[in-house]
Amino acid sequence: MSATAAAVSFLPFHRAMIGDDEVRAVTEVLESGWLTTGPRAKKFEAAFAACVGAENAIAVGSCTAALHLALAAINLQPGDEVILPTMTFASTGEVILYTGAKPVLVDCASGSYHMDAAQIERHITPKTRAIIPVHYSGYASELDHVVQIARRHNLTVIEDAAHSFPSSFKGTPIGTIGDITCFSFYATKTITTGEGGMITTQNDALADRMRILSMHGISRDAWKRYTAEGTWRYDIQDIGYKYNLTDLQAAIGLVQFEKREHMRRLRVALADRYTRELNSFEGFLTPVIPDHVEHAWHLYVIQVDDDFLSISRDRIIEELKDRGIGTSVHFIPLHLHSLYQNRLGYHEGMFPNAEARFASSISLPLFPGMKEIEQSRVIQVLCDIARQHRR
Numbered sequence: 001m002s003a004t005a006a007a008v009s010f011l012p013f014h015r016a017m018i019g020d021d022e023v024r025a026v027t028e029v030l031e032s033g034w035l036t037t038g039p040r041a042k043k044f045e046a047a048f049a050a051c052v053g054a055e056n057a058i059a060v061g062s063c064t065a066a067l068h069l070a071l072a073a074i075n076l077q078p079g080d081e082v083i084l085p086t087m088t089f090a091s092t093g094e095v096i097l098y099t100g101a102k103p104v105l106v107d108c109a110s111g112s113y114h115m116d117a118a119q120i121e122r123h124i125t126p127k128t129r130a131i132i133p134v135h136y137s138g139y140a141s142e143l144d145h146v147v148q149i150a151r152r153h154n155l156t157v158i159e160d161a162a163h164s165f166p167s168s169f170k171g172t173p174i175g176t177i178g179d180i181t182c183f184s185f186y187a188t189k190t191i192t193t194g195e196g197g198m199i200t201t202q203n204d205a206l207a208d209r210m211r212i213l214s215m216h217g218i219s220r221d222a223w224k225r226y227t228a229e230g231t232w233r234y235d236i237q238d239i240g241y242k243y244n245l246t247d248l249q250a251a252i253g254l255v256q257f258e259k260r261e262h263m264r265r266l267r268v269a270l271a272d273r274y275t276r277e278l279n280s281f282e283g284f285l286t287p288v289i290p291d292h293v294e295h296a297w298h299l300y301v302i303q304v305d306d307d308f309l310s311i312s313r314d315r316i317i318e319e320l321k322d323r324g325i326g327t328s329v330h331f332i333p334l335h336l337h338s339l340y341q342n343r344l345g346y347h348e349g350m351f352p353n354a355e356a357r358f359a360s361s362i363s364l365p366l367f368p369g370m371k372e373i374e375q376s377r378v379i380q381v382l383c384d385i386a387r388q389h390r391r
């Protein structure tokens with residue numbers, strides 16, 4: 001690290017907004033003597049379901065677990081196919097591979113990080129069972145088209161909403177539009193439980209099945225077995241998983257949930273400032289968001305504009321790091337990874353829109369507790385880079 005970076009403290013890509021309330025909530029759980037799934041997880045589920053208008057919410061250990069349970073609940077079988085964007089995180093694809101089914105990748109729409117809905121139908125075969133749209137960065141794009149296509153072909157829509165709480169699409173909160181919606185409460189997400197996730201669905205039968213599968217496939221929740229409400233007898237009905245959310249995590253989640261709109265407003269203000277200031281000079285393209293969505297602003301992703309800058313995306317990330325600023329890249333498209341190339345025959349060149357987006361993208365620090373002076377530093381360094389490397 002250069003002397004400049006050492007002189008100022010490192011600005012991380014993300015810092016969770018955790019206060020005394022979360023600490024108190026966790027302490028209460030520890031003092032209660034009931035640490036695993038119990039009353040707090042139930043309360044968290046009820047609050048979340050009411051917030052998005054869902055009939056059912058199931059708290060789980062991660063969004064990855066949520067996506068896996070969704071596929072297990074529809075009985076995805078080896079040989080089945082599931083359509084998803086190549087522009088996503090490992091989880092969205094690996095859960096399909098867990099079941100022996102085949103991930104079928106789709107390119108980004110031109111000028112977008114979202115899956116090109118117009119290309120979905122071309123990838124549907126008699127083996128297709130589901131579509132997983134990913135609400136990249138914190139909002140859903142063309143979700144109505146995806147749902148229409150799914151209805152026409154009798155497919156299940158499983159929304160990967162890892163980035164998108166709270167957000168809405170054409171006035172409807174994300175969480176009830178597809179058949180199943182999966183949220184993440186990972187450490188860097190818009191609300192966090194350290195690790196955690198939530199599944200929402202209007203379908204009671206799918207909800208019951210996912211709840212049972214999230215707890216070893218047994219007929220009743222473990223927490224009920226050990227309380228006055230439960231009995232010791234249980235039945236293993238299916239091959240299940242250990243995917244429950246603990247009360248320790250749910251206690252943090254409940255506090256974060258109450259702060260959701262406050263934290264979203266802080267992120268909106270930061271995103272607006274990035275857009276305003278980065279558009280005041282040439283070198284970086286800022287996100288263009290459709291009017292019909294409410295954005296959760298999990299990520300603020302800029303693109304390096306090669307028409308104006310002679311420096312590569314990778315070098316810019318290095319310079320930002322040297323000057324004490326953490327960034328990330330979302331995502332290396334799935335088809336560029338060796339697993340997808342070796343096992344499924346994907347290769348570079350297949351999805352030009354996703355590749356172009358990947359090659360030019362930088363995710364800037366954006367978190368609700370980010371100070372004005374910290375954001376000014378990011379903007380200043382980008383401005384310096386743009387000035388020094390103008391074509």
Ligand SMILES: Cc1ncc(COP(=O)(O)O)c(C=O)c1O
Nearest residue numbers: 062063064089091162184185186
């Ligand atoms: C698009 C997407 N889907 C799923 C996940 C998985 O979330 P989790 O870490 O809660 O399993 C992530 C995590 O970053 C993600 O970005």
